[in-house]
Amino acid sequence: MSDESQSSLDSIWQSEDPIFTNKELLDIEHIPDEERIIGRDDEISNLANGVHPAIRGGKPRNTIIYGKTGTGKSLVAKHVTQSAERFAQKEGTHLARAYIDCTQTTTETQVVIKLARSFNDPEKTDISVPLSGLSTNAYYDRLWNILDALHDVVIIILDEIDKLQENNVLMQLSRAGEAGKLESCKVGIVAISNKISFKDSLDERVLSSLQEREFIFPPYDANQLREIMRHREDAFHEGVISDEVIPLAAAFAAQEHGDARKALDILRNAGELAKDDGSDLVLEEHVRDAREQADIDRFSKLLQDQPTQSKAAVYALSLLADGQKQEEFSTREIYEQYEQLTKTLDIDSLSQRRMADRLNEQAFLDILGITDRVGRGRGKGMTNFYYLLEDPKVVQTAIESDQRFSDVKS
Structure with missing residues (x-):
């Protein structure tokens, strides 16, 4: 590196940021002091009342929190459980907490592994939790042993729980004490969902074992x-x-x-x-x-982890929606655009049914929306219509960050 380049770097390192003094305050993951949490006093009190027994070693109430994105659900859950952990220490209670983002940790086995690794102290338990190689039941056994060995109470936040591929983990965690899996440690669950219909996906056994309370966070x-x-x-x-x-x-x-x-x-x-x-x-x-x-x-x-075929299906929908008054498009309309796009991209075309499966997956992930209508054809069956949840130009710009799509419009 030349002396001139080094001098330029030195001036950057030594200079003060002209705009920010503490950019962390604007970070979504930052948990601010309570006085910075606005408009959520009732929600903080509701959740704290459910968690309160844990302070002295009792079982916290299981809670499901609903609300749209950005309404403070995760922030309040983290703030309340962090405060509970701090007060429990003063009472001599070994309370620990874990946060699981179910958009990233989507399977039952992944959840159990992450929980076991979060709550474990291998030097104290002599228990290892490998990232792979064991059955789900073996991971559960290690989790139960870790909890009984180290903690009086644990509180588990399952954020965006509707993204979990299966709900058996809810039943396992909520029934661990009743089923004799845990001897002393108490488990509380705070489940967070953007979908108020989430409970409809749970079977009666899970609902019975949860015995949860629930409340909704209104928009700001x-x-x-x-x-x-x-x-x-x-x-x-x-x-x-x-x-x-x-x-x-x-x-x-x-x-x-x-x-x-x-x-x-x-x-x-x-x-x-x-x-x-x-x-x-x-x-x-x-x-x-x-x-x-x-x-x-x-x-x-x-979209970053979505396969190329899924991106192609969404991109095809964005091309249809771009500049048109029409907002919803049938599977057939999207497929015709998709077939043209796959030729441009020089990738294989899926069948219409398989492309529709990709669209349905994206609707599940809240990347696009879906409605059902009675068809106009001879059979008059139900037809899926899809619509974007974002401006078509935004969708295209985001997808075009993938090199495969960068030259589609050129």
Whole structure:
């Protein structure tokens, strides 16, 4: 490296960030102090009342929390259980907690492995938990042994639980004490779902063993979103944010069913854009650009692990929806566009039924929507119609980050 290049790097390392003082405050994973949690006092109290017995070694109530994305469900669950863990220590109770993101940990075996590894201290238990190589039952046995050896109570947060491929883990965890799998440790479950119909997917045995309480997190309104961002404003240097930034970011997020996650994403991205522009201020134009980038980032994250055929099916739908007043399209309409697209991409075309299976998977993952209608043909059976949950341009930009799709429009 030349002396000039090294000098340039040195100046970067030594310089102060001109926009942010504590960007962590805008991180979705950050658990802020309680005074920064806005509009969720009742929800905090409800969950804390259910968890309260755990402080002194009792069994916490199982709870299911419903609400749309960005309504504070995960934040409140993490905050309450973190506080409970801290107070339990003062009472001499060994309380531990674990958080599972079911969009990433989707199978029963994966959940049990992650729980066992989270709660384990191999030096104390002499129990190993390999990432593979054992049966699911063997992993359960190790989990039960770890819990009894180390903990009086554990609280398990299962976030986006509707993304689990099976619900047997709920029954196993909720019945562990009753079934004699655990001798002393108590288990509490906090299940979080965006789908209020989630319970409909559970069989009677699971519902009976859960004996849960449930409550719904309402969306934030624009005033609450503004207040949330005002309480994170010290993530920036004083005077860096222009007056219109927070109201505009709140207005955009309020349009998206009161999504605080999106509001903070927009605010953080606006700061990053201002920094990249060399601007001393975060301006309205940065917020507008940040909103579009936040949409693309969110959709890219949803699609990043999806196979090429699934992306092709969604991309075909986006091409149909782009610039048209029509919002919903039948499987047949999408398939005709999909077949043209696969020729352009030089990949095999699936059958219409298999392509529809890919679309149904994406609907399950909330990447697109689906409705059923009575067909107009001779058989007049049910026909699936699909629609995008995001602007077609955003969907295309996100998918085009995959090299295979980058030259589709050229």
